[in-house]
Amino acid sequence: MIGILASVIDGVLVGAVYGVAAMGLTLIWGVMNVINLSHGAIIVLGMFVVYFLTNATGVSPYYGIPIVLVVGFAAGVIIYWMSVNRVIGRPILMSLLATFALNMIIIGLATAAWTTSPYNVPISLPGITIQNYTFTGTHIMAAVIAGVIAGLLYLFLHYTRPGRAIRAVASNREAAELNGIPTRRVLAMAFGLGVALACVSGALISTLFPFTVLSGGAYQLKSFVVTVLGGLGNPAGALLGGIALGIVEGLATPFTPVSWTPIIEFGLFVLTLMAFPRGIFSFTRP
Amino acid sequence: MRKSLYLLAAAAFFAAGPALAQETVTIGFTASQTGKLNNDSTAQLRGFEMWRDDVNAAGGIKAGGKSYKVKFVSYDDESTGTRVQQLYTRLITQDKAQFLFSPYSSGLVATAAIISEQYGKVMMSIGGAEEKTYKLGNKYLFQTYTGASQYLAGALDVLKKKNPKAKIAFVYEDDPFSKAVAQATRDLAKKDGFAVALEESYSSSTTDFGPIINKVISSGADVLLGGGHYADGSTLARQLHDQKAKLKWVTLLVAPDSPNFAKLGEPAVGVSVPSQWEPQVTYKPDFGPTPAQFTKEFTAKYKISPGYHAAGGYGGALILQHAIEKAGSIDPAKVAAELNKTDATTLFGQTKFSTDPKSHGLQIGHKMVLAQWQMKDGKLVKEVIWPDNAKTADAKY
Amino acid sequence: MSNSVSQEVAKAGTFKPRRALAEEILRHARRPFPWLIVVFTVIVAIAPNVLDDVSLRESLLLAAVYVTLASNLNLMIGYAGYVNFGNIVFFGLGGYIGVYLATTWHVNLVLSALIGGVGVSALAYLFGLGILRLRGAFFALATIGVNEAIHAFVTNFEPWGGATGIYLSMDAYEPLGGPMKGLWLCYYLIVVVMGLSLLLSYAIKTSKFGLGILAIGQNEDAAAVLGVPTPRYKAIIYSVSGFLPAVAGCLYFFKSGIIEPNGAFDLTTSIEAIVMLMLGGAGTVTGPVIGAFLYEELRSFLLFSETFSHLQLVLAGALLLVIVLFVPGGLMGWLFARVPRLRKWLQ
Secondary structure, eight states: OHHHHHHHHHHHHHHHHHHHHHHHHHHHHHHHOOOOTTHHHHHHHHHHHHHHHHHHHOOOGGGHHHHHHHHHHHHHHHHIIIIIHHHTTSOHHHHHHHHHHHHHHHHHHHHHHHOSSOBOOOOOOOOEEETTEEEOHHHHHHHHHHHHHHHHHHHHHHHSHHHHHHHHHHHOHHHHHHTTOOHHHHHHHHHHHHHHHHHHHHHHHHHHSOBOTTTHHHHHHHHHHHHHHHOTTOHHHHHHHHHHHHHHHHHHHHHSOGGGHHHHHHHHHHHHHHHOTTOTTOOSOO | OHHHHHHHHHHHHHHHTGGGOEEEEEEEEEEOSSSTTHHHHHHHHHHHHHHHHHHHHTTSEEETTEEEEEEEEEEEOTTOHHHHHHHHHHHHHTSOOSEEEOOSSHHHHHHHHHHHHHHTOOEEEOSOOOSGGGGSOOSSEEEOSOOGGGTTHHHHHHHHHHOTTOEEEEEEESSHHHHHHHHHHHHHHHHTTOEEEEEEEEOTTOOOOHHHHHHHHHHTOSEEEEEOSHHHHHHHHHHHHHTTOOOSEEEEESGGGSGGGGGGOGGGTTEEEEESOOTTOOOOOSSSOOHHHHHHHHHHHHSSOOOHHHHHHHHHHHHHHHHHHHHTSOOHHHHHHHHHHOEEEETTEEEEBOOOGGGTTOBOSOOOEEEEEEEETTEEEEEEEESGGGOSSOOOO | OOHHHHHHHHHTTSOOHHHHHHHHHHHHHTSHHHHHHHHHHHHHHHHHHHHTOHHHHHHHHHHHHHHHHHHHHHIIIIIIOOOOTTTHHHHHHHHHHHHHHHHHSOOOHHHHHHHHHHHHHHHHHHHHHHHTTSOHHHHHHHHHHHHHHHHHHHHHOGGGTTTTOEEOOGGGGGGGTSHHHHHHHHHHHHHHHHHHHHHHHHHHHTSHHHHHHHHHHHOHHHHHHTTOOHHHHHHHHHHHHHHHHHHHHHHHHHHHTEEOHHHHTOHHHHHHHHHHHHHHOTTSSHHHHHHHHHHHHHHHHHHHOTTTTTTHHHHHHHHHHHHHHHOTTHHHHHHHHHOTTHHHHOO
């Protein structure tokens, strides 16, 4: 019994990180109706930034998180102006392919630079042990940081001017423009924010597990599942969705062979899509 | 005057010709220069290259009155099977490789073997222990490693002495090699009277072993047998330690054999590994260097002690060389016939291939050892703990 | 839409099979384009044999597979306007069904491939009825979900070898006359499948059914209002777009001698099919051919060249980005815009 509980708690901890990963995706999707298929690649970039920071300076990876946020934001804005700008408003296939092309370019350059061999950010924190089960310190720390970031994002979107501008553009772009909001710049900012969130989630993941240049794909898929579970354009929903996914994984593992977990995840994903085409907790878009 | 000078020159040239007949034999293969098999494959590659350098320094392979310098053509298979097939096809059809070495790891070997068989080229399988590959009716495939079913027999032997009532958890990578080892060992364990507490396979790309480790803890197992290759094995070892899994005995495949494993520090202590070869073995070779000479040369050249991947690479190549020399030609059919007759000992151990058509090429001469990482004078050292007649230290349960 | 077009669309629902089919075939036999397809297919088929070049056969075989994938993908993306990101699932599943039948049950290869094709099409029709209710990006994501779910399922499905997959023993090639002959036979069959894909693409484009599908691609709601039975048509085209890739999958994996989950359901190949289609020009019949050959050449070159083998993905990605941003019609789109008269000869 305690084993199942331990599994679920572990799932919640990791799920919080999935949530942060998805927050960036859902923000961009909700604000400008662009599905960022380079999401996974950006997560990987976050992982590598932390890796090199830790390697070069020997400082704990957690101090690298603010740096990753800033770098990610800058990178996001640049990417926006270089390519995404032109595909907003065009047929969905165009934005899907444009972001996917970006994904290929980023992964290709990263592979050329760092190859597909595994990398590791060595960090160990004392964990909490209950009976026989240990919750590693890194898992707990990552979940806490994820929660903090989610909270900060909420405050930003609801209590600051740029944040409210983003929400305005998300809900009705023309009205926002009529009200004098510089929509293009707001979109760039939103994209930058989304990319920053993805990078941070990558940074957190790098403290938990080893990674390769190709690791992003799996997390991108999970982000899609979480986005659908949590509702489009809803960052709070993304966190809840991530935790929900973590709980599903945690509940599944004690009862079924671990290799069945992807079947359960994706089966759930397809079924949810068919039943709730707009996501379960959809608040921003009707 | 000039005409006769030319004639003289031509005559001299052609007369000197045969004595200098320096041909080349091209050996093709892929190595995992990138990807998750990179660590183990590079060790194997170094074994090949050291052999090639040694052979060419001695004048090449001498067969049928000719001297063949060895030339390698190799590509990076990035540890994936899809590239392997394309690359081996290219090696054969465009690069005109006359002999082939297999890629590293059983899954890739199986993929490459299909191509080598389709085109009728001799392939030395090095780094591929899974046995199913050799039961598909091949004619030109030869396995150097001991088969997968033998891998963990040593671990079970040690366990029988330390704790015959141990509860064993099998946690292994879902790939042909690890699966074959785990399933064969599980059957052996049941026969020996051990209780199987858990059996779980994980996908090759797994980095989060948390859920599985929780399951292991829930099952109350004392012993964990399994793993896969270096990347997942080392991660599993570390996470087992972080989650304080309280296991009394852990044997993982492949990963702990690499010297890099020692970098893990604490998590590596006590972990054992079935090994095809260790530098401390004392085989007396029929040809080629002794284990000690090999170890010395390798350590001097690469600044790192050789593991069994490197020794296997060198040993397998030696066997091929020997067969070519005995056959007196580089014709695949003749060399294959010689390989079928081979029963020799090299630094790597005894090598003999099965000639039964149903399991052609299966290695039936070579034996495994079991090694364990132990603390000796404050440093992590790999000791051979089984079989008794080869061990250098006692097992620590 | 003009009056005659809407009349045609209305007629699309009232289809008289036999006589109409014969009439259609005769009408098309007089056009040059179908014959171009046939000639092209024959040339590709006999070239390696005539030139006695095995490595040419290998690269043409890959190219033919890509053309098949891209061309059938065109039915969904180019004609119906639905982005099928997980299109590789047809290829992989057809491969598994066909190879399983051919090895474990010793069914004749061609028959196995056909059964694989029919099986996958049937499954696709059923799945299609469900997921084709989703629009745009949701549909695209759902197709990825379907691919991943089936990938995970097959990895755990022991009768199909689980994660290790199915290995062909050498005597699987005996009924075909040994491995060498078997490889050639597989090659010819795959080229035939490629030719059929192109003919199918052409046939659909110039048929009444195709008109309905193209209408859905332009504006689905308007098409529905004008009488096109959209749910059924969408399910049909989805199902049809899976048939030939499934057949090709069986042949390809049989020739490779091994089928395992990661190679059979590789999302990257799926995306590459989309790139090839976009490169050549979606919505055209020749587009996939040009796109597939160009991409395959580029990829081969990059794969084997020392300096560039790691930049393959970067160049492909940059190419795709340029196309999407500046030339969304692909090469054929650009060509048709420049030389409108080409439309008489090519499609």
